[in-house]
Structure formats: C-alpha cells, structure tokens
C-alpha cells in the first residue's frame with residue numbers, strides 16, 4: 001500500500017517540526033534524519049524540535065500570476081522567512097498588501113488553504129505567514 005505523499009509530509013507541514021543535530025546543533029526544516037554536516041556520526045543523534053512559527057522576512061518577491069480560467073488573480077507575496085530558530089523557509093505572505101511588506105518584517109505562521117483539487121476535490125492546508 002502506498003501512503004499518499006501529502007499524508008507522509010503532514011507532520012512537518014502542519015506543525016513545523018524540525019530536527020536538530022545533537023552533535024553540531026544545526027536545525028533542519030523540513031526535518032532530516034541525517035545531518036549533512038556530520039554525516040554518519042549524526043545517525044541516532046537527531047532530535048525533533050518544535051519550531052515557534054515566528055520569524056522575519058529575509059527577502060521577498062511580488063508574484064503577478066496573471067489569469068487563471070476564471071478570473072484575474074491578485075498579485076501575491078512570496079517570501080523567504082528566517083525562522084527564530086534559524087532555518088529559512090519559503091512561504092506566501094497573507095493579510096498584507098505588497099507595498100506593506102519589508103525585509104525584516106516580523107511574521108508568524110498561520111494555516112491556510114493552499115489549493116483545492118477539482119470542483120469538489122480534496123482541500124490541502126499548509127502554512128503561510130502573516131504580519132505579527
């Protein structure tokens with residue numbers, strides 16, 4: 001039986017669980033079971049770490065996605081967020097206009113709908129970032 005990809009990835013997508021290498025202290029998100037910095041020594045030395053979800057905007061871009069089948073879509077903000085714990089993640093910024101975003105802006109993780117498959121399909125949720 002094949003476990004769907006979105007199910008396997010559920011834990012870190014929904015709860016921002018990272019892993020931390022006990023040897024060198026580096027934090028990985030998405031989580032890794034082996035630390036690339038320490039190699040084989042890190043096997044069995046990776047511990048789970050719950051991230052706070054707070055971070056700041058490291059860099060961002062305004063995406064003009066153009067038209068889909070139904071309507072002209074609003075531009076949206078795609079940013080690289082530096083989390084408090086150190087890892088950087090890419091995510092959409094919501095609840096802010098493009099001209100309100102700046103590098104260093106404090107943000108927090110929020111759960112939002114990402115996409116829906118088909119008219120009555122499965123709705124996928126994931127994290128985005130909002131001003132805090």
Ligand SMILES: [Zn+2]
Nearest residue numbers: 021024035038
């Ligand atoms: Zn390490």
